[in-house]
Amino acid sequence: MNGSFPRVLAGILPVAIAITACSGGGPASVRTTPAPDAGPARRLSPAEMVRADSGRPPYTRADVHFMSGMIGHHAQAVLIAGWAPTHGAGPSVRGLCERIVVAQRDEIGLMQTWLRARRETVPAADGSGGHQMPGMDHSMMMPGMLTPDQLAQLDRARGTEFDQLFLTFMIQHHQGALTMVDELMNAHGAAQDDTVFKFAADVSADQSTEINRMQLMLEALAGKPASR
Amino acid sequence: MTLTAPQENSSVTSPSLFRRTAPWFALGVLVAAGCAKSSTSSPGAAPAPSPDPRVGLKAGWTDAGEAKWNMRLVSNTPPSKDFLNPGNGGDRRLINSDLAFSGTHVFQGNYSGYQVWDVSNPARPTLASAYVCPGSQSDVSVYKNLAFVSGEATSGRLDCGLQGVPDSISQDRLRGIRIFDITDIAHPKYITSVQTCRGSHTNTLVTDPRDQENVYIYVSGSAPVRSSNELPGCTSGSMEDDPNTALFRIEVIKVPLAAPQTAKVVSSPRIFNDLAAVARHAENPADARPRPAGAPARPAPVGRGGPTQCHDITVYPAIGLAGGACGGYGLLLDIRDPANPKRIGAVSDSNFSFWHSATFNNDGTKILFSDEWGGGSAPRCRTTDKPEWGADALFTLTNGKMDFKSYYKLPAPQTSFENCVAHNGSLIPIPGRDVMVQAWYQGGVSIFDWTDIAHPTEIAYFDRGPISGTELVGGGSWSVYWYNGYMYSSEMIRGLDVFELTPSAMISQNEIDAAKLVRFDYFNTQNQPKLVWPTSFAVARAYLDQLARSNGLAADRIASVRKELARGESLSGMARSDALKALAQQLHLEATKSSDQTKAHMLAAEVGKLAGA
Numbered sequence: 001m002n003g004s005f006p007r008v009l010a011g012i013l014p015v016a017i018a019i020t021a022c023s024g025g026g027p028a029s030v031r032t033t034p035a036p037d038a039g040p041a042r043r044l045s046p047a048e049m050v051r052a053d054s055g056r057p058p059y060t061r062a063d064v065h066f067m068s069g070m071i072g073h074h075a076q077a078v079l080i081a082g083w084a085p086t087h088g089a090g091p092s093v094r095g096l097c098e099r100i101v102v103a104q105r106d107e108i109g110l111m112q113t114w115l116r117a118r119r120e121t122v123p124a125a126d127g128s129g130g131h132q133m134p135g136m137d138h139s140m141m142m143p144g145m146l147t148p149d150q151l152a153q154l155d156r157a158r159g160t161e162f163d164q165l166f167l168t169f170m171i172q173h174h175q176g177a178l179t180m181v182d183e184l185m186n187a188h189g190a191a192q193d194d195t196v197f198k199f200a201a202d203v204s205a206d207q208s209t210e211i212n213r214m215q216l217m218l219e220a221l222a223g224k225p226a227s228r
Numbered sequence: 229m230t231l232t233a234p235q236e237n238s239s240v241t242s243p244s245l246f247r248r249t250a251p252w253f254a255l256g257v258l259v260a261a262g263c264a265k266s267s268t269s270s271p272g273a274a275p276a277p278s279p280d281p282r283v284g285l286k287a288g289w290t291d292a293g294e295a296k297w298n299m300r301l302v303s304n305t306p307p308s309k310d311f312l313n314p315g316n317g318g319d320r321r322l323i324n325s326d327l328a329f330s331g332t333h334v335f336q337g338n339y340s341g342y343q344v345w346d347v348s349n350p351a352r353p354t355l356a357s358a359y360v361c362p363g364s365q366s367d368v369s370v371y372k373n374l375a376f377v378s379g380e381a382t383s384g385r386l387d388c389g390l391q392g393v394p395d396s397i398s399q400d401r402l403r404g405i406r407i408f409d410i411t412d413i414a415h416p417k418y419i420t421s422v423q424t425c426r427g428s429h430t431n432t433l434v435t436d437p438r439d440q441e442n443v444y445i446y447v448s449g450s451a452p453v454r455s456s457n458e459l460p461g462c463t464s465g466s467m468e469d470d471p472n473t474a475l476f477r478i479e480v481i482k483v484p485l486a487a488p489q490t491a492k493v494v495s496s497p498r499i500f501n502d503l504a505a506v507a508r509h510a511e512n513p514a515d516a517r518p519r520p521a522g523a524p525a526r527p528a529p530v531g532r533g534g535p536t537q538c539h540d541i542t543v544y545p546a547i548g549l550a551g552g553a554c555g556g557y558g559l560l561l562d563i564r565d566p567a568n569p570k571r572i573g574a575v576s577d578s579n580f581s582f583w584h585s586a587t588f589n590n591d592g593t594k595i596l597f598s599d600e601w602g603g604g605s606a607p608r609c610r611t612t613d614k615p616e617w618g619a620d621a622l623f624t625l626t627n628g629k630m631d632f633k634s635y636y637k638l639p640a641p642q643t644s645f646e647n648c649v650a651h652n653g654s655l656i657p658i659p660g661r662d663v664m665v666q667a668w669y670q671g672g673v674s675i676f677d678w679t680d681i682a683h684p685t686e687i688a689y690f691d692r693g694p695i696s697g698t699e700l701v702g703g704g705s706w707s708v709y710w711y712n713g714y715m716y717s718s719e720m721i722r723g724l725d726v727f728e729l730t731p732s733a734m735i736s737q738n739e740i741d742a743a744k745l746v747r748f749d750y751f752n753t754q755n756q757p758k759l760v761w762p763t764s765f766a767v768a769r770a771y772l773d774q775l776a777r778s779n780g781l782a783a784d785r786i787a788s789v790r791k792e793l794a795r796g797e798s799l800s801g802m803a804r805s806d807a808l809k810a811l812a813q814q815l816h817l818e819a820t821k822s823s824d825q826t827k828a829h830m831l832a833a834e835v836g837k838l839a840g841a
Contacts, residue, residue, distance in 0.1 A: 044390060045309070045310035045311075045360060046310055046311060046321055046322055046338075046340035046341070046360060046362065046390060047309060047310055047311060047312055047313045047322065049321070049390050050313045050316070050319045050321055050322060051313055051315065055313075055316055055318075055319045057321070057392070058392070092578065095578060095579075096578075099581060099601075099617070102613070103581070103601070103602060103606070106602060106605070106606040106607070107605075107606075109700075110605060113699075181452055182452060185382065185396070185452050185454075186396050186455070187396060188394060188395060188396055189394040189395075190396075191381075191382050191383075192382065192383045192392040192393070192394065194320045194321055194339060194364055194381060194383070195320055197364070197381045197382060197383065197451075198320070198364065198381075198603075198605075199605075200451075200452075201380070201429075201450060201451035201452070202603040202605070204450070204451065204452050205450040205451075205537070205539070205555075205582065205603075206581065206582055206603065208535075208536050208555070209535065209555040209556045209581070209582055210556075210581075212534065212535060212555060212556050213556050213578075
């Protein structure tokens with residue numbers, strides 16, 4: 001390593017030149033028509049680009065809506081998953097809930113960091129300790145979230161009834177998250193920020209996997225294939 | 229799979245990387261004491277350093293504390309200028325991703341393109357090429373003169389521009405596989421791209437032992453399906469409503485080697501259809517319950533009727549099998565017809581969140597799946613995180629049947645500022661043992677022996693302190709692979725690390741020498757090659773060391789065999805042949821009485837081959 005950095009720098013110069021040389025046209029043999037002129041951005045290196053925008057690539061209101069809306073969405077999942085031990089959940093649902101709490105709490109932190117770095121409003125993400133449950137405020141109601149009635153119904157349930165209701169509602173909840181991802185991906189200019197894209201893709205992959213698992217758990221609880 | 233928040237306001241402070249003239253990292257003075265302990269008199273039970281020196285390492289981007297055991301850092305090379313922001317290492321646009329190898333070159337993917345390092349001298353890698361072309365996550369595979377690079381993000385452009393693609397429907401977008409001609413490795417030529425509905429999160433090079441004209445690429449895409457107005461045919465309905473849905477399948481690209489520019493998707497195998505009996509080993513009854521055979525497709529678009537995608541697939545063409553890590557399942561695929569892989573087995577596990585990747589052992593009798601719980605963004609190696617969550621699950625593989633045996637998880641607890649979960653690794657070609665080196669993001673690099681599949685044991689490691697001591701800045705080892713004698717690790721923000729094994733009671737010099745005999749012209753971990761060792765004294769001595777470790781032969785007999793091997797090696801012609809033949813015959817006789825008969829016979833056979841060599 002000693003003293004190798006100057007060599008590294010020397011090594012990239014011709015490459016950098018080669019890359020700038022083809023700006024505007026794109027690689028000639030690419031089948032699809034390249035952008036007519038990719039503009040000055042094409043001539044920056046990724047590192048220069050990152051410095052130029054101070055680590056904040058362009059984002060849109062749809063990104064902010066997704067990141068802040070998903071905080072409340074996740075917070076509700078964390079809240080109801082936290083009921084498993086006190087509501088007599090069976091071992092399978094308890095295990096699932098434990099993982100949901102850890103996973104979605106971490107993701108809330110990720111979303112808050114993203115919003116904070118952009119000086120956007122950071123929604124609160126706790127269950128407020130009492131019965132100020134996330135989702136009670138209709139202005140923050142995101143797809144798939146449990147209504148106040150559904151929350152109350154789940155809170156009253158115990159044992160197997162809780163398991164069944166929890167799985168049913170959490171499938172609905174997760175499917176709402178997938179809807180949110182879909183809306184984000186179809187919004188103009190959205191999900192161009194790598195953090196937002198990767199987080200949304202993760203939500204899509206993880207939660208569709210978890211929906212699949214919960215469907216199987218529901219069937220197992222019913223002792224027969226769930227009604228179709 | 230992914231990493232953490234961008235940390236734009238990262239508190240990481242670093243001396244300028246550009247004026248550094250000393251090695252990038254101070255060497256691991258913290259752990260020197262740990263290494264001395266490895267030469268105890270009881271080789272089978274050499275204790276790991278205690279307390280574990282990985283706990284409490286100093287934080288820092290470029291000056292973190294280091295801990296190591298039975299391996300050493302040969303070099304660390306920071307990212308090249310285009311891929312390094314000296315002011316902030318945490319920007320995810322500059323994240324390094326997966327590795328592939330060709331000759332003396334290492335291809336290192338980056339969210340903004342890829343870098344090619346010349347590692348002719350592993351102590352001083354030099355940059356051969358830095359290709360700017362954003363589109364995470366730039367998973368890379370190489371085959372002869374071709375490189376295949378994955379693009380998944382909606383911001384990826386066909387023209388490799390950095391400005392993204394704001395329109396939700398655009399002909400400028402690339403989601404799929406970019407193909408490069410790397411004949412002139414310093415100047416890769418972008419030949420063509422193959423678009424897919426979900427883009428390519430990872431790609432797997434598939435070679436067919438019976439077909440020298442084509443290679444195949446299995447595309448795994450876990451992001452949402454794009455609009456059919458952007459790429460015709462892309463829809464995301466349920467199997468029932470939409471038989472052509474882009475969900476519930478993988479894509480197979482055929483690449484004619486004589487005309488790679490004509491590469492295209494040739495099939496979209498529905499390897500998840502009728503996912504029926506799923507083996508169970510944990511408490512979750514959902515894992516156990518077989519689905520009724522011939523059950524109709526399920527109505528809900530997502531989540532019913534099995535996984536919608538794979539995350540990654542490892543093919544092992546020499547045995548005609550692949551391991552698919554797909555949603556909530558580990559799949560075993562028959563790939564003898566590469567364009568039409570067929571599922572022949574499936575396992576599930578209630579402790580697994582998201583099946584990430586697969587590794588076979590060399591003789592194809594075991595398979596390991598990893599669980600990337602939290603997508604690599606989260607700290608999942610804290611003392612509060614369960615050892616069976618975010619871990620590896622190890623299965624025996626017998627006639628296409630997978631049986632769970634144990635979990636392996638990085639045994640050293642990490643802080644909440646370190647993203648940590650099971651990630652990419654490869655086998656280390658130590659003959660007679662199943663040894664793997666694996667990346668755990670900021671948990672570092674862990675080498676473990678899974679020869680005894682019920683008791684996987686860590687035998688070496690390297691770890692750095694967190695990038696930041698006040699917040700989670702995503703980083704660490706994305707992947708670490710053995711290639712031609714060294715281990716190369718893609719550090720997400722700290723660059724390229726090169727490691728070497730150091731001899732210890734857990735891994736002897738002879739075993740290291742034998743491992744170094746296995747050499748490849750190119751290497752892609754997800755295209756697992758059969759490891760074959762040339763006949764050599766190092767291999768025989770490696771087996772002898774293993775017999776010493778297992779007490780498979782008496783200590784005095786081990787010593788005398790060492791002498792006889794040395795004598796045989798010093799002879800030549802008929803004298804050598806006769807001496808080794810006699811030794812081989814004697815060893816075969818003794819093997820029948822050994823407590824480690826298999827290994828004793830392997831030693832005898834190797835000596836016999838040396839006699840005939």
